Amino acid sequence: MSERKIGQNGSMKRRLLVIYLLTAAFGIACMGRIVHLSQFSKEFKNCVDESAGEVVVDSNCNCIIRENKLTPLRGEIFDDMGRILVSNNSVFDVVLDGRYLKYKPGNIKRDSLYLTDNEKISWEDHARLREVVKSLAREFYDHFSDRYPFSLDYYERKFREAILNHKNVTILSSKRSNPRQRVTSDDTSFIKSLPIFNSRKIKAASFPVDLQRIMPYGELAKRTLGTFDYSTNKKSGLEASFDYVLAGDPGSRKYLLYRKIRVPIEGKIDPTDGQNIQTTINLDIQYIVYQALMDKLLENNAQWGTAVVMETKTGEIKAITNLTRKGKEGNYYYTEQFNYALRHECEPGSTFKLASLLAYLEKTPNDTTPTYLLCGCEIINHFGGKKFQKCYDSDSQGSTHRLGTAAEIFQRSYNEATATLIFRTYPNFKSYLNELRKMGILDSIKTQLGTIPPPTIRQKATDRRTYYSTTFGAGFNIAPIQTLTYYNAIANNGKMVKPLFVKSITDKDGIVKIYDTEVLHEQICSPYTVERAQKYLRSVVTSPVGTARKYAKFPVEFAGKTGTRDIWDPETKTYLKSRNSASFCGYFPYDNPRYTVIVYLYNITRMSGEAVDVFANIAQQIMNIENFASLKEFPVSQRIPSEKKEIKKIEVNKENWQTQLLGLDPSTAIFELSRLGYSAKVEGKGIVKRIEKINGKKVKLVLGAR
Ligand SMILES: [Zn+2]
Known part of the structure; x- marks a missing residue:
């Protein structure tokens, strides 16, 4: 080290010492002042404590205690692998206050327009001033035109007002309503590199900050994660039900206002930041479900659709998608607006036949003899119709006027015949409902997202028609997630578990609380019933007459039940014959179920096959990513044929x-x-x-x- 450097070092140390001493002296002086104020000042004893709700009455009062609230940071929301789903982000407005640029005689900073600290333009040079306005407008337009709808003209007008007319102008603001229209810290650093904005001599530019909630994956599970607005405190979804966890506690800092001097006083309370929640949602599965449902809704112009994936053993909801149609005919798009999966928006239709099947099997040890009419002839008697007509005589295979097994009725999904089974097994509606109640199918379910109300079956009804239509899922509504829950119980060998949305609560030190799987019913029906019901559900896919037979040879073996239901129009109080809700609820892989899935497409012209397509698509893609040993690769020829273009799937990994x-x-x-x-x-x-x-x-x- 040269001598000169050492000398420099020495003088630097001396300078630092002086600064240190000065700071210390100032600090001691301040302490003295506080001690003086708090201990000896008579005036302090008469201080008005506004933070305790006292009101300043005496206008001569010169000692006031005030309190500043310190806002905590809201917790974040993660997926089941710790990937961020909801976070906080600072966004900005861009303000240029032209009043600070205005020429002021004698003020060296305002004798000209400073573009940078060294480059300036005379206020007389109108041509160059106009050029500056134009070039700034161009920079803003180029930078923001993909997000903001403003024209080049708009920016020129704004800069003219600020720079030439010396007005206080907000050039851009971050919109709460539109997540794309936000000015981020990346944008402000770009703006700070532009003329005028980068001058340190004049402080005409400012960037008022605003805290916003962001979802890096946009629409994915938006309705379930919910919304939170920092300015209005409005919230929905998990943001609402877990607000007590996410919100944190505000802190406060008191200060004394003494003869216009602000003196901080002891007892600052630091805010406690909100805790984070880890959801059960898996981003990969969520993405698959979203894409699969979206494609089908677009193909069918459906009014809305929902799809939910539940992990069979744990009840963890791995994906939940709710899409509502928006836009005009010919130009529809879908967005997450309403959580259909958790509400009573529609009739279950034939998926409810599993509930009836379970009730039937519980009371029927021998279900393999063909003793039931496949037609409606028998059921007509219950409504005062003619007795049995000629049914038994015409025993041809092509006709429904013949006897069949319960399995065939279930596979073909016959409504009248399903009612026949139940009417023969249960003497009245009440006894049938009692059986459903025993299995937990009529219960409300308390979830982390609120209580799922029970099915709207008119349980007090005594008429035969209500009994009749209930057996095949008509005349009442049920939340899709409730259907999913009892189907999952069958996949799970009779054990009914509660849908779980949040796995744990964490803070910066780690896990604070874990939510375990909750068992609603250890065994909803006898193991013998479960065993047979699983075979019935599988036969819907494998039987030559099954409604999902299209997938009999599908590489992922699955089981489930289809549903096609006319749409009830509340205005005309009739069913719309050519408009259906199409659904499928089932599980896979059949041998050792991992996931149970419900798919619901509302208001389409086609039938339940559309929902089965979505299910199969989801099942195959999940199996692909899960890499099951036996099903590692599917031959290309076995992939699901898709009318729409395949989603471009790229294998991206750490190496490539x-x-x-x-x-x-x-x-x-x-x-x-x-x-x-x-x-x-x-x-x-x-x-x-x-x-x-x-x-x-x-x-x-x-x-x-x-
Ligand atoms: Zn008949």
């Missing part, structure tokens, strides 16, 4: 991502990166052109034209 992500849409790239544990920053617009690794956790995607 830096090349595989090139050329993708940013949203797909961000999704893939998140699976690999990276967060992404995006620059520019278009598709991914270049990838820069910022650090071990963060990656920058540079976008460019297609």
Whole structure:
């Protein structure tokens, strides 16, 4: 080290010492002042404590204790693998206050317009001033035109007002209503590099900050995760039901206002940040379910649809998608608006025949003899119709006027014959309902997202018609998740578990609370009934007459029941004959069920086959990612034929991502990166052109034209 450097070091140390002493002296002086104020000042004893609700009466009062609330940071929401689903983000407005630019004689900072600290333009040079306005407008337009709807003209007008007319102008603001219209910290650092904005001499630009809730994956499970608005405190979904966990506790800081001097006083309470919740949702499965449902809804122009995936053993909800149709005919799109899965929006239709089947099997040890009319002739008697007509004589195979087994009735999904089975087994509606109640099918279910109300079956009804239509799922509504729950019990060998949405609560130190699987019924019906019901459900797919026979040879073996139901129109109080709700509830793989899934498509012209397609698509993709030993690879020829273009599926992994992500849409790239544990920053617009690794956790995607 040279001597000169040592000398410099020495003088630096001396300077630091002086600064230190000055600071210490100031600190001691301040302490003295506080001690003086609190111990000796008479005036302090008469201080008005506003924080305790006292009101300043005396206008001469010169000592007031006030309190500042300190806002805690809201907790975050994660998926089952710790990937972030909901987080906080600071967003900004862009304000240029032209009053600080205005020429002021004698003020050296305002004698000209400073573009940078060194470059300035005379206020007389109108041509150059106009150029500055134009070029700033162009920069803003180019940077924000993919997010904000404003024209180049708009920005020119704004900058003219601020720079030439010296007005206080908000150039852009972050919109709560539109998550795309946000000015982020990346944007403000870009803006700070522009002329005028980067000058440190004048502080005409400001960026008022606002805290917003963000969902990096947009629509994925939006209705279930819910919403939270920092400004109105309005909330829904998990944000509402777990608000007590996420919100945290505000802190406060008291200060004394003494002769216009603010003195902090002891007893600052730090805010406690909210805790995080880890959901049961799995981002990969959620993505599969969202895409599969979306494709089918678009294909059918359905009014809405829902699909839910439950893990059979634990009841954990791995994916939940609710999509509502928006837009005009010919130009429909779907968005998450309403949690259909948890509400009573529709009749179950034939999926409810499993409930009837269970009730039947519980009382029927021998169910294999063909003793039931497949037609409606027998049931007519219950409504005062003619007795048995000629039914027994015409025993041809092609006709329904013949005897069949309960299995055939279930596979073909005959309504009248299902009612026949039940009417023969249960003398009245009450005894039938008692059996359903025993199995927990009529109970309400208390979940972490609120209570699922029980099915709307008119349980007091004494008329035969209500009894009749209930047996095949008509005339009442049931929440799809309730259907899912009792189907899952059959997949789970009779044990009914509660749908679980949140697995644990965590804070910065780790897990605070764990939510375990809750058992609603150890055994909803006899093991013998369960065993037979599983075979019935499988035969819906494998039997040559089964309603899901299209998938008899499907590589993922599944079991379940279809439902097609006319839509009830509350306005005309009739069923719309050509409009259906199509559904399927089932589980896979059949031998050792991992997942139970319900799919519901509302208001389409086609039948339940559409819902089975969605189910099969979901089942196959989940099996693909789960990599089951026996089903590692499906031959291409066995893939589900799809009328629509296949979702582009790229195998992205730790080794190849830096090349595989090139050329993708940013949203797909961000999704893939998140699976690999990276967060992404995006620059520019278009598709991914270049990838820069910022650090071990963060990656920058540079976008460019297609
Ligand atoms: Zn008949």
